Each structure stands twice: as structure tokens, then as C-alpha cells.
Amino acid sequence: MTLPADLCLNEFNPYNGGTPVNTFTVYMQYIINGLTLGSIYALIALGYTMVYGILKFINFAHGDVLMVGAYIGLLTYQALLGDSTSASWMMLAFLIALVVSALLCALLGMFIERVAYKPLRNANRLAPLLSAIGVSFILSNGAAWVFGTQSRRFPYPFANNPISILGVTITPHQILIVIVAVVMMVALTFFVNRTRMGKAMRATSLDQGTSELMGINVNRVISLTFAIGSALAAVGGILASFDFRVYPSMGTMTGLKAFVAAVIGGIGNISGAMLGGVLLGILESVGAPLLHIPNAMKDTIAFAVLIIILLVKPDGILGKNEKEKV
Amino acid sequence: MAKKLLTALAILLCAVSLFAGGTSETSGDTYKIGFIGPLTGDNANYGIRCSNAARLAVSEINAAGGVDGKMLELIAEDSQGTVERAIAAYEKLAYSDNVVAIIGPVFTSPALAVGQRCCEDGIVMITPSATHKDVTAAGDYIFRTVPSDSLQSEVASHYFYEVLGYRNIATLYAMNDYSQGLAQGLVDYFTPLGGTVVDEQTFMVGDRDFRTQLTEIRSLDPAPDAIYMPDYTVEMAQILEQASQLGIDIPFLSSDGFSDPEIYDLAGDYTNGVIYVGPAQAQASQKYNDFAAAYSAAYDGDAPDSFSTNAYDATYILAEAIDRAGSADREAIRNEVAATTDFEGANGIINFAENGDLIASQGVYEVVDQTPVYLGAYQVQDGHIVQVD
Numbered sequence: 252m253t254l255p256a257d258l259c260l261n262e263f264n265p266y267n268g269g270t271p272v273n274t275f276t277v278y279m280q281y282i283i284n285g286l287t288l289g290s291i292y293a294l295i296a297l298g299y300t301m302v303y304g305i306l307k308f309i310n311f312a313h314g315d316v317l318m319v320g321a322y323i324g325l326l327t328y329q330a331l332l333g334d335s336t337s338a339s340w341m342m343l344a345f346l347i348a349l350v351v352s353a354l355l356c357a358l359l360g361m362f363i364e365r366v367a368y369k370p371l372r373n374a375n376r377l378a379p380l381l382s383a384i385g386v387s388f389i390l391s392n393g394a395a396w397v398f399g400t401q402s403r404r405f406p407y408p409f410a411n412n413p414i415s416i417l418g419v420t421i422t423p424h425q426i427l428i429v430i431v432a433v434v435m436m437v438a439l440t441f442f443v444n445r446t447r448m449g450k451a452m453r454a455t456s457l458d459q460g461t462s463e464l465m466g467i468n469v470n471r472v473i474s475l476t477f478a479i480g481s482a483l484a485a486v487g488g489i490l491a492s493f494d495f496r497v498y499p500s501m502g503t504m505t506g507l508k509a510f511v512a513a514v515i516g517g518i519g520n521i522s523g524a525m526l527g528g529v530l531l532g533i534l535e536s537v538g539a540p541l542l543h544i545p546n547a548m549k550d551t552i553a554f555a556v557l558i559i560i561l562l563v564k565p566d567g568i569l570g571k572n573e574k575e576k577v
Numbered sequence: 578m579a580k581k582l583l584t585a586l587a588i589l590l591c592a593v594s595l596f597a598g599g600t601s602e603t604s605g606d607t608y609k610i611g612f613i614g615p616l617t618g619d620n621a622n623y624g625i626r627c628s629n630a631a632r633l634a635v636s637e638i639n640a641a642g643g644v645d646g647k648m649l650e651l652i653a654e655d656s657q658g659t660v661e662r663a664i665a666a667y668e669k670l671a672y673s674d675n676v677v678a679i680i681g682p683v684f685t686s687p688a689l690a691v692g693q694r695c696c697e698d699g700i701v702m703i704t705p706s707a708t709h710k711d712v713t714a715a716g717d718y719i720f721r722t723v724p725s726d727s728l729q730s731e732v733a734s735h736y737f738y739e740v741l742g743y744r745n746i747a748t749l750y751a752m753n754d755y756s757q758g759l760a761q762g763l764v765d766y767f768t769p770l771g772g773t774v775v776d777e778q779t780f781m782v783g784d785r786d787f788r789t790q791l792t793e794i795r796s797l798d799p800a801p802d803a804i805y806m807p808d809y810t811v812e813m814a815q816i817l818e819q820a821s822q823l824g825i826d827i828p829f830l831s832s833d834g835f836s837d838p839e840i841y842d843l844a845g846d847y848t849n850g851v852i853y854v855g856p857a858q859a860q861a862s863q864k865y866n867d868f869a870a871a872y873s874a875a876y877d878g879d880a881p882d883s884f885s886t887n888a889y890d891a892t893y894i895l896a897e898a899i900d901r902a903g904s905a906d907r908e909a910i911r912n913e914v915a916a917t918t919d920f921e922g923a924n925g926i927i928n929f930a931e932n933g934d935l936i937a938s939q940g941v942y943e944v945v946d947q948t949p950v951y952l953g954a955y956q957v958q959d960g961h962i963v964q965v966d
Contacts (some may be wrong), residue, residue, distance in 0.1 A: 284786075399624075402811045403842075404843050413822050413823065414822050415824055420822065424822075424823045494785060494786060495786075504783065546778055546779055546789055547780050
């Protein structure tokens with residue numbers, strides 16, 4: 252059977268019913284995309300920044316806690332949901348899964364700190380860092396062993412139909428990410444600045460020894476810091492897994508980018524983590540198209556800009572110009 | 578010193594005079610065929626199965642009376658899968674054993690090297706397994722019974738242009754050999770037909786966010802007719818989902834990477850409507866069943882792989898060509914191999930393209946919800962796509 256050249260020419264619908272494409276809407280779309288991607292980085296960056304603020308130590312296992320959180324969330328959600336397709340139960344099961352995952356990850360974070368970092372608190376600065384890298388490998392290889400290396404899909408617990416506003420498209424999931432990130436940041440800022448425990452945290456961050464002399468239970472403060480950071484990582488991991496899928500090495504690149512976001516924003520600074528995350532997300536999204544460079548290079552461009560920012564402001568955008576303890 | 582040089586020259590002259598004329602000496606009443614492939618080492622499984630299949634074909638042919646009144650003789654040489662060993666094997670077969678033709682080499686790199694020599698020396702070579710598109714490019718003496726990598730691109734381009742009527746296609750692919758090769762293949766075959774690859778979007782292996790690339794494709798004016806994504810399942814699952822979230826209604830096209838059923842676990846409901854070009858569904862033929870049974874009986878219950886089926890067919894094609902040539906003249910045999918028409922092999926009907934590539938079918942599939950529906954097997958014949966099954 253030979254088909255003539257223009258048989259069955261398919262009709263196609265240009266996107267959005269033919270709304271004229273203009274540069275403004277295109278760039279607005281890049282920024283929206285970057286904003287949501289960046290909000291995920293920001294959520295995870297909060298964990299890096301809090302731990303660094305208190306211990307002056309970079310918890311390289313943080314990205315892998317995110318991965319564990321995503322697996323716990325997915326498995327809990329699937330177990331709760333069963334064969335149900337009820338919309339309200341899906342949403343409820345998702346919220347339960349989110350809470351379960353955050354709680355278990357908080358415990359995991361505290362456990363890791365207790366076992367792998369606390370015994371090294373007075374050791375050489377490099378020792379806890381190496382210990383963190385070790386924990387990172389244990390978690391990601393362990394997950395590969397238990398769950399296999401295949402990516403898994405986290406199904407949306409709500410109808411995720413895109414909403415189009417003036418040619419710019421956004422999904423409920425993306426809106427949720429931004430809202431969660433903002434709420435978490437505000438809540439955390441309030442907690443650190445307005446509560447007794449937050450005051451203890453700030454004191455510990457300023458001077459551990461003196462805080463201890465003032466009757467602050469430094470061990471409890473540090474445990475709590477890890478618990479909060481890990482719970483946030485779990486939330487970030489679950490929100491990210493809709494986009495990124497769930498797989499054992501999912502924490503590596505996301506964790507690295509979140510870490511970079513924390514440094515850019517000014518590590519140790521909560522608003523800085525948010526700002527750094529969003530900035531990195533937007534740079535990644537808009538950088539390559541703006542410079543007309545192949546999109547495979549988008550990370551390269553984002554990181555090149557970050558180097559420039561660091562050259563100008565070595566302590567990060569909102570970082571305090573204080574002497575490094577490291 | 579001068580004496581040594583003279584001796585060397587004399588030997589060289591003898592050698593040249595022996596082999597001049599392109600006709601090999603057949604010792605006694607046999608036609609010798611050489612086989613080159615890895616018979617030891619890590620990849621020996623491929624070479625051993627291919628040589629087993631060729632040997633099986635030779636013994637069947639001889640049992641049926643041989644070709645042109647003479648027996649066939651298969652001389653298998655070990656390449657260990659390396660270029661150096663394959664060249665050494667070639668030199669033994671071509672200059673010492675005086676084979677009339679060569680089956681193999683099994684791997685791409687040795688096939689490229691030996692192919693070059695075969696063309697220089699005028700010995701026909703049929704590889705059962707080297708898929709790289711350049712293998713048959715060295716000259717007129719190289720054929721293969723395995724589909725070339727570029728075949729998928731050719732069939733896909735013709736299908737998109739002629740059957741689907743697409744003229745403007747955007748590509749979205751990863752920076753790796755597989756995806757880049759197929760994306761380039763689309764440019765190579767789709768453009769001469771009159772189509773245009775209007776936009777090429779790339780990403781790095783491991784990327785999970787494709788919104789920037791998709792937004793750029795979405796901003797194209799006019800919108801492309803389709804988006805071609807010759808990628809791996811994890812990437813394609815996210816591309817489809819994120820495209821849907823960006824409100825992109827443009828149809829998606831894909832490659833054999835889409836034939837992995839994992840895509841339906843990862844992409845959920847977003848696979849509906851994807852059209853992809855992949856392996857043609859093999860028809861169960863009596864010829865294949867007979868071959869598989871004979872192979873299994875001859876080699877302790879071992880099952881033939883697809884390459885050994887190709888080697889089996891290659892041996893029969895050679896035998897028929899020698900029979901028609903009626904002599905050990907290497908050029909005549911080459912011409913008869915090229916003249917092979919509608920050879921009925923274990924793999925189905927075999928024809929060679931002008932360049933020596935196998936004319937094979939590619940399957941086209943359309944996904945309905947989460948189930949691939951087989952649209953049929955297609956070939957490109959005389960510059961047009963033809964449905965063959």
C-alpha cells in the first residue's frame with residue numbers, strides 16, 4: 252500500500268486556542284516555571300541553612316532524607332488509598348501521608364544526628380562532613396536495595412488541570428508548591444524569632460558554649476533543628492516527586508541545587524534560603540532561552556551566574572558579613 | 578641486508594601473483610566461507626551463537642547436496658570483539674584460507690575495519706549484527722542482515738511526512754548517543770522530503786524539568802505539527818506530563834525507546850495519542866520455527882538469538898549467490914549477493930538496499946490511553962513509505 256504524499260493531513264490545535272504568542276507571555280511562563288521549581292529548592296534549602304546556622308556544618312545527607320521522605324510519602328499514600336478513587340479521600344490520604352512522612356523524617360534526622368554527627372561534634376571539622384557523605388551513600392544505596400532503582404510515579408491526589416491566565420499556564424500543583432514554601436518560611440521565621448525554643452536556637456547559633464552555661468539544652472536544640480529541617484525536606488521531597496518522580500538518587504542533584512540556593516541566599520539565613528532557591532529556579536528556567544543557548548546548558552548558565560553573584564557578595568545576598576568559623 | 582630485502586620482495590611478488598585476479602583457489606571440491614566474531618572473551622556469547630547458526634546452515638546445505646556441486650566449508654576465526662584480532666583473522670581468511678566470502682564481523686568497530694579491507698580486496702562481507710549506520714558506507718562489498726540504525730529514522734521520517742502529513746516538527750532530545758543519533762536521523766531524512774525540523778531542544782541526561790524547553794516550543798509561531806522525542810522512558814514520561822500542564826496540544830512522536838512498557842507506569846494518563854516507530858512485530862514463520870528447532874537440537878538445547886538468526890540467513894544468501902555465480906570468482910559472488918531478491922529467510926523476506934543495508938520493516942504504533950496499538954509494519958521503497966504488513 253503506497254500512500255499519496257498529502258493523505259490524511261492531521262489537523263492540530265495550536266496551543267491555547269490560538270492566543271497570539273508574544274514575548275511577554277513567554278517570559279512570564281519561564282518565570283512561573285522557575286518560581287515553582289525554585290520554591291522546591293527553597294523548601295529543601297531551609298534544612299541546609301538551619302543546620303549550618305547552628306552547627307556551621309553542611310549536612311550532605313539532607314538530600315537523601317528528602318528521597319526517604321518521598322518514598323515514605325508515596326508508600327503511605329498508596330497504602331491508605333488502596334483502590335479508592337474518592338476525591339476527598341485522595342486528598343485526605345495525601346495530607347496524612349505528608350504528615351506521616353514529615354514525622355518519620357524528623358525522627359530519621361534526629362537519629363542520624365545522634366548516631367553520625369553528635370559523637371563527632373568536637374572532632375576535626377572535616378569528620379562530620381565525611382560522616383554526612385557516608386550517611387548519604389547509606390541512604391541512597393539502601394533505598395536502591397530495598398525499592399530498586401526504577402523511578403516511580405507519585406499520582407496527583409487532586410485534579411491537576413492547568414489554569415491559563417493571559418496565555419501563562421500554571422497548575423494547582425505549582426500553586427501548592429509556592430504556597431507551601433511561603434507558609435513554611437513564614438512559620439519558620441516566626442518560630443525562630445518569636446518563641447522560647449527559637450530564642451534558644453538563636454542563642455546556640457551565636458555561641459554554643461555560653462548557651463549551655465546559660466542553661467540551654469544545646470543537645471535538644473540541635474536535635475530539634477535536625478527534626479525541623481528533615482521534616483521540611485520530606486515535604487519538599489513529596490512536592491518535588493510529582494515532577495521529578497521517586498527514585499533512589501533523586502536527592503543528589505536536587506539536594507545539591509538546594510545547597511547552592513542556601514549559599515547564594517546567605518547560608519544561615521531563612522529568608523535567604525527562600526530567595527536563593529527562587530533565584531536559582533528562575534535563572535535555570537530563563538537563562539538559556541534569554542541568551543539563545545541550547546537548553547541542555549541551562550544548569551551551566553544558572554551556575555555561572557551564581558559564581559558571579561558570589562564574587563560580588565561572597566556571603567550570599569542576605570548573608571551577614573561575619574567571620575567564618577570553619 | 579640487500580639479500581633479505583630481495584627475499585622479502587620475492588615473497589611479496591609470489592603472494593601478489595597468487596592472489597591477483599580476485600579469484601580464490603578452491604582446494605578440492607569445496608567453497609570456503611570465513612566467519613569472524615568473538616568466540617572467546619566477555620562477548621563470546623554473540624560470536625558463538627552466530628558461528629553456530631552459520632555452521633548449522635552450512636551442514637544443512639551440504640546435506641542437501643552442497644552448492645554448484647561442491648561442498649561448503651566454514652572457517653570460523655576468533656576476533657575477541659577487537660579490531661586488531663578481527664583484522665588478523667581477516668588476513669588469515671583472505672590470504673591464507675582463500676575464502677570466497679566472509680560472514681561477520683559481529684561487532685560494529687571490527688565490522689568497520691574489516692569492511693574497509695573487504696572492499697579493498699574485493700571480498701563480499703555480510704555482517705549479521707553490526708548496526709551502526711556507517712558500516713555499509715565503506716564500499717560495495719558490504720551487506721548486512723541486521724537493520725541499520727538509520728533505518729528507523731528513515732521509516733519514521735517518511736511516516737511522519739507521507740502518512741501523518743506533518744511538515745514542521747520540533748525535536749526534544751537528550752545529549753546522549755541514542756537520542757542525538759535519532760534526532761539527527763530525523764534531520765537527515767525528513768528535510769530532503771520537504772519537511773522542516775523547526776526547532777531542536779536539548780537537555781542533559783538526568784534532567785527532570787523540561788518546562789523551559791516545552792515553553793520554548795510552545796512559543797513557536799506557527800506551532801509545529803508535532804514534537805519528536807527520541808528519548809528514554811523516564812524522560813518521556815515527564816515531558817508528556819509537563820507538556821500537558823503547559824497546555825500543549827501538539828501531538829508527540831517517539832522512537833523505539835517508547836516500546837518499553839515501563840512508560841505506562843511512569844506517564845500515567847499522558848501517553849494517549851503518542852505515535853512511535855519501533856521494532857516490527859515478528860511474524861511466527863515456519864522457516865523460523867524450523868531453524869530454532871534445528872539450532873536447539875544441534876547445540877544442546879540452546880536457543881538462537883536474533884543475531885544468530887541473521888547469521889543463518891546470511892549463510893543461505895551466500896550459498897545461493899555462490900550457486901548462481903557458479904564459480905569462486907569473488908566479484909561474481911558479490912554481484913549475486915547484491916542481486917538477492919525476496920530471499921525467504923528465517924527472519925522473513927530479505928532484500929538489500931543499494932548500499933548493502935537490509936531493507937527491513939519498522940513497526941508503527943499509536944498509543945490509545947495506555948495501550949500501544951500496532952498500526953502495521955512499514956518499509957521505504959523507491960522513496961515512498963509502503964505498508965508491508
